[in-house]
Amino acid sequence: MGKCEQCIIKQFNSLKSLTKDELVRISNCKTSHTIKKGTVIFEEGDAINGVYCIKDGICKLSKLSENGKDQIVKMVVKGQLLGQRSLVSDENSNLQATALNDMEVCFIPKSEIIADLQKNPKFSFDILKDMAHDLKEADDIIVNMAQKSVRQRLAEALIYIHNSFGVNPDGTLSVLLSREDFANIVGTATESAIRVLSQFKKEGLISTIGKQIKIESIEGLKRIE
Amino acid sequence: MGKCEQCIIKQFNSLKSLTKDELVRISNCKTSHTIKKGTVIFEEGDAINGVYCIKDGICKLSKLSENGKDQIVKMVVKGQLLGQRSLVSDENSNLQATALNDMEVCFIPKSEIIADLQKNPKFSFDILKDMAHDLKEADDIIVNMAQKSVRQRLAEALIYIHNSFGVNPDGTLSVLLSREDFANIVGTATESAIRVLSQFKKEGLISTIGKQIKIESIEGLKRIE
DNA sequence: ATTTTAATATGATAATTGTCATGTTTTCTT
DNA sequence: AAGAAAACATGACAATTATCATATTAAAAT
Numbered sequence: 001m002g003k004c005e006q007c008i009i010k011q012f013n014s015l016k017s018l019t020k021d022e023l024v025r026i027s028n029c030k031t032s033h034t035i036k037k038g039t040v041i042f043e044e045g046d047a048i049n050g051v052y053c054i055k056d057g058i059c060k061l062s063k064l065s066e067n068g069k070d071q072i073v074k075m076v077v078k079g080q081l082l083g084q085r086s087l088v089s090d091e092n093s094n095l096q097a098t099a100l101n102d103m104e105v106c107f108i109p110k111s112e113i114i115a116d117l118q119k120n121p122k123f124s125f126d127i128l129k130d131m132a133h134d135l136k137e138a139d140d141i142i143v144n145m146a147q148k149s150v151r152q153r154l155a156e157a158l159i160y161i162h163n164s165f166g167v168n169p170d171g172t173l174s175v176l177l178s179r180e181d182f183a184n185i186v187g188t189a190t191e192s193a194i195r196v197l198s199q200f201k202k203e204g205l206i207s208t209i210g211k212q213i214k215i216e217s218i219e220g221l222k223r224i225e
Numbered sequence: 226m227g228k229c230e231q232c233i234i235k236q237f238n239s240l241k242s243l244t245k246d247e248l249v250r251i252s253n254c255k256t257s258h259t260i261k262k263g264t265v266i267f268e269e270g271d272a273i274n275g276v277y278c279i280k281d282g283i284c285k286l287s288k289l290s291e292n293g294k295d296q297i298v299k300m301v302v303k304g305q306l307l308g309q310r311s312l313v314s315d316e317n318s319n320l321q322a323t324a325l326n327d328m329e330v331c332f333i334p335k336s337e338i339i340a341d342l343q344k345n346p347k348f349s350f351d352i353l354k355d356m357a358h359d360l361k362e363a364d365d366i367i368v369n370m371a372q373k374s375v376r377q378r379l380a381e382a383l384i385y386i387h388n389s390f391g392v393n394p395d396g397t398l399s400v401l402l403s404r405e406d407f408a409n410i411v412g413t414a415t416e417s418a419i420r421v422l423s424q425f426k427k428e429g430l431i432s433t434i435g436k437q438i439k440i441e442s443i444e445g446l447k448r449i450e
Numbered sequence: 451a452t453t454t455t456a457a458t459a460t461g462a463t464a465a466t467t468g469t470c471a472t473g474t475t476t477t478c479t480t
Numbered sequence: 481a482a483g484a485a486a487a488c489a490t491g492a493c494a495a496t497t498a499t500c501a502t503a504t505t506a507a508a509a510t
Contacts, residue, residue, distance in 0.1 A: 069372050071371050085357045088353045089354060118346045121349065124350065124353065129313055132313040135356060135359055135360055136314075136319050138364065138367065139298050139363070141363075142298055142366050142412075145370035145371050146413075147294055149495095150496080151496095178457070178458090179457075187367075189497075194460085198459070211458080405487080423489070435476080
C-alpha cells in the first residue's frame with residue numbers, strides 16, 4: 001500500500017500542511033479502497049468518522065428532498081477531501097455521497113487525524129479556508145437557484161463541469177452524468193433537463209455523442225438569459 | 226467603552242474560547258459602533274478586514290443577482306459574529322450586510338485576531354464548527370430552493386424566523402421584515418410573496434397587525450405541501 | 451442474440467410563478 | 481396636517497416549469 005508521505009495527491013488538499021511525522025502516522029492507519037461507479041459511499045444519517053482522500057475519480061454529494069428528488073449539492077473530485085465536515089462536527093452526515101465513476105480513495109479515521117486538527121494550526125487553517133470557499137460557492141448556488149431560470153442554470157452547470165473537471169481527448173465532458181443527474185444539479189424535472197439539453201443541441205451550443213456531451217460554444221452558453 | 230473580558234455576548238460565539246489575555250488585547254483595539262436600521266454595513270466586493278461581534282440587533286446577508294434582485298442568504302443576530310470568513314480568506318466579501326434594525330456591534334480588526342486563529346486551536350476549532358454548521362444550513366437552503374414551491378419555502382421561512390429570532394410580547398415576529406425581504410429570502414417576486422402571505426392570512430395560518438406578522442398555526446404551516 | 455429494463459426524447463396539458471398595470475394603504479417629509 | 485413617496489395589495493395575463501403519456505433508443509441481463 002502506498003505511503004501518504006510520498007503520495008502526490010496530498011499536494012492538492014489540506015493534508016499537505018501536515019508534518020512528515022503526522023503523515024507517517026496517518027499512513028499507518030489509513031485504508032485504501034476501490035469504489036465502483038454507482039456505489040453509495042455514505043448515506044444521509046450515517047456517522048462518517050473520518051475523511052476520504054480521493055486519489056482518483058469523482059463523486060456527487062446529494063440530499064434527498066421530501067418530493068423524492070435527490071438534489072446534488074456538490075461534486076468532489078480527485079485531489080480533494082470528502083467528508084471534512086465529519087472531522088469538525090459530531091453530527092451525522094446530512095448528505096449522501098455516490099461515486100460517479102470508479103474511484104480510488106484512502107480513508108483516514110477521525111480518531112487519528114482529529115488530534116492534528118487541534119495541534120497543527122496550519123492544517124486547521126487550511127481546512128478552514130476550504131470550508132470558507134465551499135460556503136462562498138454555496139451562496140452562489142443559492143442565488144442561482146433562487147433567481148435564475150432552468151435554462152440559465154443548466155448552461156452554467158455545463159460550463160462549471162467543463163471548467164472544473166475537464167474534457168476527454170474528443171472534447172466531451174470527462175464527467176459522464178445522466179440526464180437525471182443534470183436535472184438534480186440544476187434542481188428541475190428530468191424531462192425539463194432533457195428538453196433544455198435538446199434545445200442547446202438544436203442551437204448548436206452543445207453536441208452529443210451518445211449520452212456524452214461536448215460543449216461547442218462556451219460563449220454562447222454564457223450569453224443565455 | 227465595555228471590556229470584552231466582561232462582555233456576556235461573547236458566551237454565544239467563538240470568542241468565548243479566547244484566553245483572558247487574548248480578550249484583553251482585543252478589547253483594547255476593538256471599536257464600538259451603533260448602526261441605524263437600513264445601513265449597509267459592508268457591500269459586495271468590500272475588503273472587510275475584521276469581524277463584527279453583534280451585541281444587539283440583527284442584519285441580513287444578501288447577494289445581488291444579475292436580474293437585479295437581492296437574494297438574502299443568511300441572517301445574523303445578536304450574539305453571533307459577522308464576517309468570520311474575512312478572517313480566513315483574503316478575498317473580498319461576496320455578500321452585502323444590511324442592518325434590519327438598530328444594531329450595536331464591536332468591530333475587531335483582522336490584524337489583531339488573526340494571530341489567535343493561528344495559535345489558539347480551541348478558538349479556530351470553534352470557528353470551524355460554526356462554518357460547518359453554516360455549510361449544513363446552506364445545503365438545506367439549496368435543496369429547498371431547488372425542490373420546494375414558493376408556498377412551502379415561505380411557510381418554512383416564517384417558521385425559521387419564529388423559532389430562531391423569537392416573538393414580541395403580542396406574539397408577532399420580533400424581526401420586522403418588509404414583504405420584499407420575505408420575497409428575497411424565499412427567492413421569488415415581491416408580488417408573489419405578498420400573494421402567498423395574503424393566502425396564509427385567509428387560511429388563518431397567520432394574522433397581521435400592520436406589517437407585523439403573527440403565526441397562528443405553526444402546525445398548519447408545517448403541513449403545507 | 452434476444453428479451454428486458456432503463457435511459458432518453460418529445461408532445462400535450464396543467465400548475466406554478468413572474469410581470470405589468472393599477473389601486474390602496476402606510477410611512478415619511480416638509 | 482398635507483402632500484409625496486414608499487410599501488402593500490390584487491387582477492389579468494404571459495412565461496416558465498412540472499406532470500403525465502407515450503415513443504424511441506441504448507444498455508443490461510438471460
